[in-house]
Amino acid sequence: MGFQTILHNVSEGPITVLLIITIPLCIAATILRFVASRRAGRTVGWEDTFAALALMAFLVYSGLALAGFAITGGKATADFSLDEAVKTSKMAYAAAPFFEINQLFAKASLFVLYYRIFSSDRAFAGWIWFLVIIQVCWFIATFFALIFMCVPVSKWWDILGTEDGWCLNDAALLAAEETINSCVDFAMVGLAIAMVRKLKMKAHVKRKLAIVFAIGGLSGILGFVKIGEVYAVPDEDGETNVTNGFWDLLQMATTIFCCCAPIYKTILPPEGFWTRFKASIISFSRTSRLNKSTEGSQKFSNSSQGPFQPSSNWPRFHGGTQRDYTWAEVSTVDELPLGNLYQDHPNQVTKTVQIQQTDEMV
Template sequence: MSEILKRATFEATNSHQLSIVVVPIITGALATACVALRFRARYIQRLRCLFDDWLALVALILTWIFQGVNLAAVFAGGAGLPIETVIAIDPTAVTTYLKIILANFSLWVVTVSVVQLSILFFYIRIFSINKVFAWLSYVMVVLVTTFAIAGLFSEIFSCVPVSKSWDPTVNGTCVDGKSYCSAIGIIHVVFDLAIVTIPLPFIWRLKIAKGKKVVLSVLLCLGLVATIISLLKIVCLFDLTGIPQADVTDYLWLTILFQTVELPIGIICCCVPSLKPVMGEITAPFNSLASRLLSYSRRTDGQAGSNVYTSWSQSGDAGTDSKSQFVRLDSSFAHVGREGVQHDASAQAEEYELSRPSDNEPKDSNAINVSQTYAITRL
């Protein structure tokens, strides 16, 4: 096994193994972040975590266990390496690989079903007011649960005795691999499509803004990414590698990779609709930085505008025309009204012509009087 590990480590840089090792870690980390933010959102709302939240956490734990099984397939079973290479290094590694693959597919059936159940119970919690939709969701819950149980046992007992799954020399029988693979894959894809599309008609009947309907629809349709991956990984229907099926250690490398991406993406999709309350905390530092930059820019403009006002004031004292040029008053600095320009008020101002009444003229209630120092920005 140590030789397999050593050889896999060296050859991973130029083989399928690198993707099987690196990609799951990245996608798993993203899924972990989404689940953590989901629970943070519930805390911010002062709401207790519900069944769909805990299912998302269970799905995340199962996903990391699943990723660990795949890593074992790479480093202990030689997954991603040609079978000739594996046998040359360690003949027993092929048996180890086949045992791990049995655990891989069994765990996948359970994990992907838990992800789907988390999404369905989220639907029930949000849209339970619609009885038709609630019943459809409960029907899907029953179907998905049945699929998980049946898929798990059918995978484990696809060969009788079970040991024949990893030791072809044992006397026994196995189900037709291609038919079984096609059935499991197609049923799963149909469930994915149903979970994505069932809520759409009900969302578009809601009495909310059209923009919100579009956002909700887009969020739900993110699940189509996982559906497409589910479809492509059905190796018995789409042979994307061109590797002979007899090369068991290398034949399934793309299927394993798709599985390691599919599960985290499913978790991310089931968490995204719950993350709105926590987005404020994520964007707050960026909003604060933007506000500081804007405030600094305004102060800089205000200092430049003070010089303009000083020049205008001096020209008025010299007896020249009291009319100033047009200026734009920023809404955060001044308010123009009948009582004058107030620094501590705010309003939206467009173009104004400011005039300064002379000392010997009676004060007109409509004149603009400067009660405090304010900033005038040159156009």
Template sequence: MSDFGGMPPVPPEVIAALAKENQSPLIIGVVSAFTALAFVCVLLRFYARIKLVGIVGLEDYFIVISMVFSVLTSACLIQTARLGNGRHFLVVMANGELLLKYLFFSIIAYHVTLTSTKLSILLQYRRIFTLKGSRTPIYITMGICVACGTTAVLTAIFTCVPVRAYWDFVAKITAKCVNQDAMYHANAALNITTDLLVAALPVRQLWKLQIAMRQKIALLLILTLGWFVVIISVIRLYYLILVAKHRDDSTWYSGPAAYWSALEVNLAIICASTPALKPLIVQIIPVFGSRFGTSKRSNDNSGRSQSTHESKSNGFMKLKGRPSQSTLNDDVQLEQGITALPHAYRQDSADAWKEIHVTRDFEQRSVNEERISDDSQKDLYAGFPKPMARRY
């Protein structure tokens, strides 16, 4: 926002024409719609995590923090629109101080929202990637995000000293303030950089998974939705630069920057919640889950033929060795919404996978009731050893 000072006289007809141009309804509509959509996604996420998966992780609590501050961001942006953001400066200059006060708090809430969302995504990565060495880049990225987020929040708070000089024109006369445009652009650039780090982080790990290519691509798409947020961050930076070039009418040019900011924080929450929604999606649309399952079974069957031998007596098949850790991790994440790994699949319990005997019928005939049913193989594929499966 520009300082509200004296302006040369403007013809009444010009002011009347400018008064007809109004982006405020668009700002309010976009901000409200995407905030509501993000809120619904968070609710569905917790339904899936509690009712279907039975696990609520630390990343889920961070997404709650993100949602709370996203609502605060949106509420402040809506209030700025009602006070004149998205309209020409000549029409709304009387509301300048109050408008700037809401803008001040919206910027702080915006940075807290993005930082918390990135931490939620990174904590989700930490839950997925359990192999030694795979978590080090995650912790490094966490540190970078926390440092950048803290810097952004502190610079937003102390743009001027005293703080109230950000919106108080009288106090600003004697206050010490940083170059606001330079600060906005620097924080936006840091935000884009951390967005790129978070979005690119899982690509290498996922690409090494020993799974079917179609399933691998699906996982990449789910976990790298953050690239959309990167694009929005770049668009937002463009509009911030546009505002800096038109300080004489900043309330008009800052309108798009306002709703792109709301789009960014809420779409980030939606992207962070999408992986956790998979159990719910599979429950509603079973075909979505069966496609992954079919691909996985086909891949497992081809690889299993080299490491199994069949005992013809009693129709038993013996599976020797243990599945690769990467494959197990991926299976469980798909079945549980790419969330927590059961204890049996972590590295510290890898010895649990020795030899598994399961029954398989190769012809249509009556079998002894003591024999294990074919359904146990589905359970084995799902990754959850059943009591009826024999271990040796």
């Protein structure tokens, strides 16, 4: 049994695919955040440090999940040996608190950012501190609730049920945990949008900022999705834990993107960049077509009438023109064969100018 078996496992396969996609994206998102901070001329601050810690928590959780899959080799939960079941349960126990750590540091990064930008508004600063207190209390309560969800702790991986003790209802704990966590997400989004509306800037800029901050609401939505999914999956053979793991990882990845996205403005193209880029492409295309057409055009033939010959670099137009430009050329007497003219009027000082011009109206 190998990687292909894991991918085809109905429980482990989706998580593996999710990790293959989100791990590099989350790493890139965090690196770009630091690049954007440097571009803005800021030193690495607490908000950047908290974002990096949120990423580390996500990577630890992901690593433990992949290690568990490597142990079982993609087998169905019902086919686990006792040793495999115990090892994977211990890994699940070790991984569980890192979700809370990720959520704490990701939100802390946003709290510091909001406070740095909007702290001049005393009411907003007060609401930020209120949410910070709620989030810290949430972290302490849920972190220790997970650590001591079973008494004794070893009851968590007591697969055979032979050990005396008890465990909390994990679905009920998840519902309480995610309700508070998601409500804090929605409150942060609402506060940010309310502050953006007060800013004195163009309407389209306000809309863009509101959209960026509203992305944070995705994490809150996923929290309620987790509650519905966990209650919908029968708590048999560890299926609840696997389902919860998938949504935990997706929610952690989302919060990393949410706490990094507001910083990216300094590394994005400036306003009007794409309009100027499109104009440059069109101009280059027209110039290329003009050069090709000019190279393929024929020169004027030497005229047998009159003393003047047109310049050799004057383009000839056959049956109209394919140009959308105005062409004009001036040649002085020094460039023209004026032998006949001097023979006819030998005693006159003559200065002759030839002007040929074509105007095209497009």
